[in-house]
Amino acid sequence: MTIEACMGAERAVPARAGFRASPDGLAAALFAALGAVALWLAFGHALGTAARMGPGFFPAAVAGLLVLASALVAAGAWVGPAEPVERGRLRPLASVLGAVLAFGLAIDRLGFLLSAALLFLIAGQAVPGTRLRATLALAAGVGGLTWLVFVKLLGIPLPTWPR
Amino acid sequence: MDLLANLDLGLAVAVSPQNLMWCLVGCLLGTLIGVLPGVGPVATIAMLLPVTFHLTPVSALIMLAGIYYGAQYGGSTTAILMRMPGESSSVVTCLDGHAMARKGRAGAALTIAALGSFFAGTVATVLIAVASPLLAALAHQFAAADYFALMLLGLVGAVVLAHGSVPKAIAMVLLGLLLGFVGGDVNSGVQRFTFGIPELQDGIGFVPVAMGLFGLAEIILNLEKGVDVYGAIARIGSLWPTREEARRAVPAVLRGTALGSVLGMLPGGGAILSSFTAYVLEKRLSREPQRFGDGAVEGVAAPEAANNAGAQTSFVPLLTLGIPENPVMALMVGAMMIHGIQPGPEVMTKQPQLFWGLIASMWVGNLMLLVINLPLVGVWVRLLGIPYRLLFPVILLFCAIGAYSVANSGFDVLLTAVFGLLGYALAKLRCEPAPLLLAFVIGPLMEENLRRALLLSRGDPSVFVTRPISLVLLALTAVLLLSVALPGVRRLRETAFAE
Structure with missing residues (x-):
């Protein structure tokens, strides 16, 4: 984004409101934090010399560059127009991630069929007004079919029942 | 006539009943996910990697490749009929493809897209067969320093060609490299970045990363937008183009094929870049650019030919140099390693059957896709009647099964959710995930080659500029990086990504 383009854009969007509002500012903060943590961890390992690099050498270099890059991103956010971060909604986020997490936690203990049912039940919460009966029908139908195809036909070793 | 003998060998492998069947499965799946918006080839290939454990290597690669180029065919169908790109590489086809559909020429647009793709696929297959041995011969000259320079070029290519801001793309590459370091260090065995979690000792698997960033994040974003039942579907009408339409389409297909074939082979390239560039080029070359956006045949023919050509030639760097240049190829690396x-x-030299079989299967697959797509287009369109609220839990289940069965590990499923969250956050912060995934796969190789190069040179960094191959590659990298700062290139990037 050129400076001119930003000036043009300034008429359309409200005046720059600092880092908090912009996606670039937040991205810069995220990159800086991750870079700093990685840098700190990398320095915990031997750096070695150029000819005999230790396990910390390349990671430290990359982490250092990430911190530098985050400064560049931050600079871009500072001169750029203030765009608000697009608002998210908790419901789809929580139910999709929750469904996958539940499957991952349950699969080794409850087996595939029950874990799949759990996944469908939680994922169904993403869309308001999903009927329980429809979800259960979907879980039974798709769960059974996938079990047939993946476990019976393709021979993928998924535990079927609780143990 | 080595080439003919090789293609003959490949064709013999590709048309064995078993491989023919897996090729068909790949093409059908590719078309399916191409038609369905919100499921891309990256997530699908990641989901299906574990299934390929039980196939022979050549069948596995044939099927996975079919998914990628099959998606290029399927993606255009939804773009033309509903103005909704099934794949990101069909985004530009929406503009003129759907405009044609509104004028009752949807059938002609579909035919032109499919025939253009088929022609491009055929040319690209021959091109891969010709170019690969040459590049492989060159690759035998490569030392560690050259490989390091090549990977650097690949990563910088991914940065320059990513959407949006360059500093953010650089940061994404660096983040990807850091994720690649997780696990035991190859040389010393020291555990790095594992936070004492035993499951991380062997590193983070690429399936959880790819599926989380590309699969889960996409699903969450789709649900947020509240897409449920897709919009109106245009009537297909006659499938035959008029003489005038054919006259305009033929040269556009030729240009699109040439452009896509070249761009597909470049680091960071592939189907998406090829289709965008082909559209911009057609608009520039046209004597009546105002027709574009209003149903110009060239605006369908060129990008559709280009994306298929680009999808296929992006296999060249992978098969000859062993370096993936886009996320799909990164997953193909994973499939080969499995x-x-x-x-x-x-x-190529040790497993000619696999190499030439895969290449020949691409042509066979393109032939199948022509049949799958043209006469059967109505069947695919009907699939769009499935509401998203029923579709997405099924996709989630497949993701979970895929993540679990790579290593029979529930931990990998949890990791997928973590990367889903990261992918979602990055999308909100407008960061493109492709450079991250690429760097994640290349990272360990890059470190290994850097270490080896400097070990051999006894710590003298001048090895990177004294070896001619490495010097040329580093010079190219510098040119690519500097070109972003040029106003002309910058404007081209902006217009290309804006459209």
């Missing part, structure tokens, strides 16, 4: 094949110049 079967114990080290991607690189040796594949």
Whole structure:
């Protein structure tokens, strides 16, 4: 984004409101934090010399560059127009991630069929007004079919029942 | 006539009943996910990697490749009929393809897209067969320093060609490299970045990363937008183009094929870049650019030919140099490693059946896709009647099964959710995930080659500029990086990504 383009854009969007509002500012903060943590961890390992690099050498270099890059991103956010971060909604986020997490936690203990049912039940919460009966029908139908195809036909070793 | 003998060998492998069947499965799946918006080839290939454990390596690669180029065919169908790109590489087809559909020429647009793709696929297959041995011969000259320079070029290519801001793309590459370091260090065995979690000792698997960033994040974003039942579907009408339409389409297909074939082979390239560039080029060359956006045949023919050509020629760097240049190829590296094949110049000489079989299968697959797509287009369109609220839990289940069965590990499923969250956050912060995934796969190789190069040179960094191959590659990298700062290139980037 050129400076001119930003000036043009300034008429359309409200005046720059600092880092908090912009996606670039937040991205810069995220990159800086991750870079700093990685840098700190990398320095915990031997750096070695150029000819005999230790396990910390390349990671430290990359982490250092990430911190530098985050400064560049931050600079871009500072001169750029203030765009608000697009608002998210908790419901789809929580139910999709929750469904996958539940499957991952349950699969080794409850087996595939029950874990799949759990996944469908939680994922169904993403869309308001999903009927329980429809979800259960979907879980039974798709769960059974996938079990047939993946476990019976393709021979993928998924535990079927609780143990 | 080595080439003919090789293609003959490949064709014999490709038309064996078993491989023919897996090729068909790949093409059908590719078309399916191409038609369905919100499921891309990256997530699908990641989901299906574990299934390929039980296939022979050549069948596995044939099927996975079919998914990628099959998606290019399927993606155009939704773009033309509903103005909704099924794949990101069909985004530009929406503009003129759907405009044609509104004028009752949807059938002609579909035919032109499919025939253009088929022609491009055929040319690209021959091109891969011709170019690969040459590049592989060159690759045998490569030392560690050259490989390091090549990977750097690949990563910088991914940065320059990513959407949006360059500093953010650089940061994404660096983040990807850091994720690649997680696990035991190859040389010393020291555990890095594992936070004492035993499951991380062997590193983070690429399936959880790819599926989380590309699969889960996409699903969450789709649900947020509240897409449920897709919009109106245009009537297909006659499938035959008029003489005038054919006259305009033919040269556009030729240009699109040439452009896509070249761009597909470049680091960071592939189907998406090819289709965008082809559209911009057609608009520039046209004597009546105002027709574009209003149903110009060229605006369908050129990008559709280009994306298929680009999808196929992006296999060239993978098969000859062993270096993936886009996320799909990064997953193909994973697929090859699962079967114990080290991607690189040796594949062609040590496993000619696999190499030529895969290439020949692409042509066979393109032929299948022509049949799958043209007469059967109505069947695919009907699939769009499935509401998203029923579709997405099924996709989630497949993701979970895929993540679990790579290593029979529930931990990998949890990791997928973590990367889903990261992918979602990055999308909100407008960061493109492709450079991250690429760097994640390349990272360990890059470190290994850097270490080896400097070990051999006894710590003298001048090895990177005294070896001619490495010097040329580093010079190219510098040119690419500097070109972003040029106003002309910058404007081209902006217009290309804006459209």
